[in-house]
Amino acid sequence: MSQKIAIVVQRYGVEINGGAELHARLLAEQLSAHYEVDVLTTTAFNYYRWANHYTVGTEIINGVRVKRFSTIMSSKRQLRRALRGIFGNKKYFKLLARLGLLEFLDRKYHIKTPSKRDIDYWFVKQGPYCPDLITYIKTNRDNYDAFIFFTYLYYPTAVGMRFVPEKSIFIPTAHDEQIMFTKPYEDIYSIPAFIMYNTVAEKNLVESNFKKVVNNSDIAGLGFSAAAVNLKNVDLSENMDLSAPFFVYIGRIDSNKGCDELISLFEKYAEEQKNVRLVMIGTNYMGVEENKNIILTGFVNDDTKNFLLKNSQGLIIPSKNESLSMVTLEAMAEGKTVIVNENCKVLKQHVLDSKTGFYYSNYEEFKVALNSTLALTDASKVKIAERAKAYVETNYSWDNIIEKFKIALQGIIDGKYNGN
Incomplete structure (x- = not known):
């Protein structure tokens, strides 16, 4: 059995x-x-x-x-209340602070420390x-x-x-x-x-x-390993202009993933560079509007995603909070250059350990990373691809x-x- x-x-x-x-x-x-x-x-x-x-x-x-x-x-109001409870920031604390009682009561009764009731409420409302x-x-x-x-x-x-x-x-x-x-x-x-x-x-x-x-x-x-693409399943919008070099972002289009900052940085870069685009693959939770620099695909099937990744200049991951980042490893398995947020230790470590890719913490570093990627020779691309694939094969089989x-x-x- x-x-x-x-x-x-x-x-x-x-x-x-x-x-x-x-x-x-x-x-x-x-x-x-x-x-x-x-x-x-x-x-x-x-x-x-x-x-x-x-x-x-x-x-x-x-x-x-x-x-x-x-x-x-749960409602947004209930979630906000739950958050205040576990962060020790309940509404009535403001009144106690104005009366000069908050710190005294906290020292004596630990009122800022979440109670079991606060914790249970948090789990339910989260x-x-x-x-x-x-x-x-x-x-x-x-x-x-x-x-x-x-x-x-x-x-x-x-x-x-x-x-x-x-x-x-x-x-x-x-x-x-x-x-x-x-x-x-x-x-x-x-x-x-x-x-x-x-x-x-x-x-x-x-x-x-x-x-x-x-x-x-x-x-x-x-x-992870390089993915085969069935071209019959690739579904691209008729209006999608991929004639210019493009980078891809793959994942939720969400401010929690750093997408607002990425869009701001890329818009500035695209105005300077003129002939480059960002293709954002994933569900749009931010209400981002497409323009000449930013292409939105929405949710796509795996063959379409992998086709766009294979044909891109590289992957950009702006998130500061990742425990692994599967899409980064998928890109490395394809031999693609990855450009990641330096403030995410996991992403930065992938770049350092693989000896491929770039990381950034401000616009100038972002610009250098994209310019360096676009300027790679065919020979350099082959060397990067070999190192990236070897890193994934060694650590993620x-x-x-x-x-x-x-x-x-x-x-x-x-x-x-x-x-x-």
């Missing part, structure tokens, strides 16, 4: 083509060759309010069984709040040999992992952001039996900032990654990690 694994993640679907959700899907599909795999997820597609989009129940996606549970949405999923985990814990939980931030992991700690592998996808260091998450790295980090930078971030971290861990990430998961999963099944 095959061993049965549950993968718990906040969203799941072929239409969700980035971040932890894509990571979860690719890992589930790889593990399904060795284990019986169930994905436990929600009916949400949009991560802003977690509205129910998919149908409750079970479906098969690329050979993997997916069980979906409904969400209960979401996706899916109590049926948690009930399923509690009532079916003995039907699975192990659980793999994705992403420290969200309700399914932050709450669900506590009911199966000795059976849990935790993939935190942690990055240096303010919310990570708040009270709701101070003990989350001590709960699971095993932590599988994406990068050395992520492991160092966690272990240098949290007192309670389990000893059992490894670094895996995802497997599926064979090595699945072997690491097999070792971790067997340790959980054998009870090796009990007593953390």
Whole structure:
């Protein structure tokens, strides 16, 4: 009888083509060759309010069984209230401060410290709040040999992992952001039996900032290789002008991903350079309008995405917060130059370790990076491609990654990690 694994993640679907959700899907599909795999997820597609989009129940996606549970949405007002609670900034604190009582009451009663009620409220309102999923985990814990939980931030992991700690592998996808260091998450790295980090930078971030971290861990990430493109499936808009050299951005078009800054920098650069474009591939959450310098594709299929990446000058990733950046590694696997935000330690480390690409922290560095990429000779492009592909092949092959998961999963099944 095959061993049965549950993968718990906040969203799941072929239409969700980035971040932890894509990571979860690719890992589930790889593990399904060795284990019986169930994905436990929600009916949400949009991560802003977690509205129910998919149908409750079970479906098969690329050979993997997916069980979906409904969400209960929160309002923006409730989320703001939850944020004030965990950051110790409740509305009535302003009145207490004006009366000169806030610091006195905090010293005496610790009123700024989030209470258990504040923390519980945060988890529910941050979401996706899916109590049926948690009930399923509690009532079916003995039907699975192990659980793999994705992403420290969200309700399914932050709450669900506590009911199966000795059976849990935790993939935190942690990055240096303010919310990570708040009270709701101070003990989350001590709960699971095993932590599988994406990068050395992520492991160092966690272990240098949290007192309670389990000893059992490894670094895996995802497997990548150059993708074949079926030209029959490439779907480009008739109005898409790719006659000029172009760079690509791939991912959510979202201010949280640094897209507002990227657009501002690129618009300035394009006015100086005149004959260069930025193709932004992904769902437009910012209401960005297309112009002669910026081409928006919306969500596209993999063949279209890979076609645009292969034919681009390189990939630009402006995000300051990444725990792995799959699209960066995809670009490297294609041998493409990557240009990344220096303020993201993970992205910068990819560039340094691979000895390819560029990083920037201001417009002048951004300009130099793009100019240098455009000026590369064919011979230089070949050398960069060789180094980038070698970096990915050495550090991110599926064979090595699945072997690491097999070792971790067997340790959980054998009870090796009990007593953390």
